[in-house]
């Protein structure tokens with residue numbers, strides 16, 4: 001599969017499969033196309049070449065109704081939780097079901113109770129997002145992603161903006177959720193500790209390609225200079241030499257070195 005924005009090729013020849021119960025961690029530098037990959041899986045973007053399949057069904061060429069139906073099988077946890085600030089936790093969780101299904105209010109409220117309990121947030125229904133900590137918002141965001149009992153759960157940088165202790169708690173929640181539901185998970189991150197904690201499989205994106213796809217041990221032992229540099233968070237190595245990288249560094253206030261450091 002490939003994706004271009006105009007002249008710019010973001011992904012090129014990416015080929016990934018993920019199976020029930022797996023937790024695939026996709027790693028890559030800032031700007032390497034990780035969020036773009038998730039948008040392709042969600043069907044928000046259409047690949048320039050190739051295809052995306054969910055449970056064997058191609059996402060392109062579907063009617064809007066079919067696409068909505070198939071999208072309900074995918075849950076997404078956005079980078080900064082993306083809860084609607086003017087709505088209570090209850091209404092945030094109810095929204096996708098009220099829009100996309102014909103479930104009754106009672107049924108929806110019961111589901112909300114169950115999902116909140118599963119992420120350790122029982123009783124938070126009436127709270128507003130602003131009354132919750134970053135970690136709690138992340139839990140609520142996961143509860144929302146689970147409302148439709150998805151077969152696939154996508155996480156975009158789940159530790160972004162969280163302190164290390166809370167990140168570990170969220171990682172453990174990702175693991176327990178995947179073990180309980182047996183859904184497939186795709187977790188995008190550039191946080192190495194977190195990556196090794198949650199992954200059953202890893203894939204690394206570099207210059208639009210998956211340069212390694214394998215077990216965490218294969219990544220630890222990899223002699224590929226890009227993989228080794230990325231895992232070590234080192235400034236020595238091939239990453240960060242291209243003109244492309246210089247350009248991206250300008251988008252990042254912390255500069256080209258800080259960008260690679262652990263948050």
Ligand SMILES: Nc1ncnc2c1ncn2[C@@H]1O[C@H](COP(=O)(O)OP(=O)(O)O)[C@@H](O)[C@H]1O
Pocket residue numbers: 005010028029030031032033034035036037
């Ligand atoms: N809608 C878009 N139009 C043009 N370029 C885009 C668009 N979305 C993302 N890009 C570019 O694609 C590249 C990958 O972006 P992204 O997937 O957000 O990276 P990551 O999530 O790995 O940081 C970046 O260079 C970004 O500028």
Ligand SMILES: [Mg+2]
Pocket residue numbers: 034035036156
């Ligand atoms: Mg991103």
